[in-house]
Amino acid sequence: DGGITQSPKYLFRKEGQNVTLSCEQNLNHDAMYWYRQDPGQGLRLIYYSQIVNDFQKGDIAEGYSVSREKKESFPLTVTSAQKNPTAFYLCASSISVHSGYEQYFGPGTRLTVT
Amino acid sequence: AQSVAQPEDQVNVAEGNPLTVKCTYSVSGNPYLFWYVQYPNRGLQFLLKYITGDNLVKGSYGFEAEFNKSQTSFHLKKPSALVSDSALYFCAVNQAGTALIFGKGTTLSVSS
Numbered sequence: 572d573g574g575i576t577q578s579p580k581y582l583f584r585k586e587g588q589n590v591t592l593s594c595e596q597n598l599n600h601d602a603m604y605w606y607r608q609d610p611g612q613g614l615r616l617i618y619y620s621q622i623v624n625d626f627q628k629g630d631i632a633e634g635y636s637v638s639r640e641k642k643e644s645f646p647l648t649v650t651s652a653q654k655n656p657t658a659f660y661l662c663a664s665s666i667s668v669h670s671g672y673e674q675y676f677g678p679g680t681r682l683t684v685t
Numbered sequence: 686a687q688s689v690a691q692p693e694d695q696v697n698v699a700e701g702n703p704l705t706v707k708c709t710y711s712v713s714g715n716p717y718l719f720w721y722v723q724y725p726n727r728g729l730q731f732l733l734k735y736i737t738g739d740n741l742v743k744g745s746y747g748f749e750a751e752f753n754k755s756q757t758s759f760h761l762k763k764p765s766a767l768v769s770d771s772a773l774y775f776c777a778v779n780q781a782g783t784a785l786i787f788g789k790g791t792t793l794s795v796s797s
Contacts, residue, residue, distance in 0.1 A: 575728075604784060611694075613775065613789035614729075629784065661728055670717045670779050671736045676728035 574598040575677035577662050582682045584656075592647045592680045594662035600675075602668040603645035607631060608659040608679075620645055621668045649682065656684045687712040689778045691788035698766045699796050706761040706791045708776030718759040719777040719785065720750055729775060735759060746770070766795045 575596045584590045596603065602621050606614040616629030620639040634653025639645055645664075649656045659681050663674040689710045698704045710716055717736055721729040733744025740752045750761045759776060771794050777785040 577728075606787075611789060614787040616784055619784050659726075663729075668784060671734070673719060673731045673734055674729075674785060675731065676721075678728045679726070681726070 575662060575664055575675055577660075577677035577680050579680060580678065582680055584682070584684050586684055587651045588684075589648055589650050590656075590682065590684075592649065592660055592662075592682070594645045594647065594677060595643055596645075596662075596664045596675075596677075597643065598664055598675060599642070600664035600666055601642070602665045602672075603639065604663040604665075604674060605629075605635070605637065605645070605647045606661045606663065608661055614661065617647065619668065649684075656682060658682060687716075687778055687786055689776050689786055689788040691774075691776055691791045693791050694789075695792045695794065697794045697796065700768050701765050704763050704766040704770070704793065704795070706774050706776075706793060708759045708761065708788060710757050710759060710776075710778045712778060716759075716778050718750075718752065720744065720748070720759075720761050721775045721777065721787075723773040723775065723790075732761070732774075766793075768795050768797050771795045 578593045604619040605617040615631050617635050618637045620626040636648045661679045662677040665672040665674045719734045720732040723729045733742050735742045735752045743749045748763050773790045775790050776788040779785045
C-alpha cells in the first residue's frame with residue numbers, strides 16, 4: 572500500500588448525506604483512479620484523472636464526483652444521488668494512464684450508509 | 686470491447702502443491718496483462734505484468750504467469766503453494782490509452 576494513503580479506513584454516514592473520501596499519493600504519479608469493490612463483482616472504475624484539473628468518467632460515475640486540484644490529491648465525493656453507496660472504495664495511481672504501467676493501490680475506505 | 690474473465694470463483698490447493706489461477710482476455714489488439722493480489726480489507730498489490738517479449742513472466746513472491754496468445758490466456762502459477770498465499774487474486778487487461786479492466790477475482794485457499 573506504500574505511497575498512497577486513504578482516509579478514513581472506515582466511514583459511516585446517514586442516507587442523504589454527501590461524504591468525501593480522501594486519497595493522497597507521494598509517488599509523483601500523473602494518473603489517479605477511483606474504484607468501487609463489491610463482493611463477487613471485482614473492481615469497477617468510477618473516475619480517473621490523467622493530469623491535474625482533468626478527469627474522465629469511468630463505468631459507474633453516476634452519483635459520484637471528483638476533483639484534481641493538486642497532483643498529489645484526488646478526493647472522491649459520494650453524493651446522495653448514489654443509490655447504493657455502501658461499498659469498499661479503492662484509490663490507485665500510476666505513472667501514466669497509458670498502457671503498460673501498473674497501478675499502485677491505497678488501503679481502501681469502507682463506507683457504510685444507513 | 687476489451688474484457689477479462691476469471692472462470693473460477695475459488696481454487697483450493699494443498700500446501701506444497703502447484704497452483705494455477707486462470708485468466709482469459711478479449712482485446713482487439715496487443716494486450717497488456719496484469720495480476721494483482723488482495724488480502725482481506727486491504728488494497729491490491731501488484732504481482733506481475735506482461736507487456737511484450739518472453740511469454741513466461743516472473744513476479745513477486747515466487748509467482749509467474751504464462752501468456753498464451755493463441756488461447757488468449759494469462760494464467761497465474763506457482764510451483765509450490767504456501768498457506769500465506771491464500772488471498773483474492775485479480776487479473777487485469779488494458780490497451781492503448783484506456784484504464785485497466787479487472788476480472789471478478791478468484792479466491793485462492795491453500796490448506797496445510
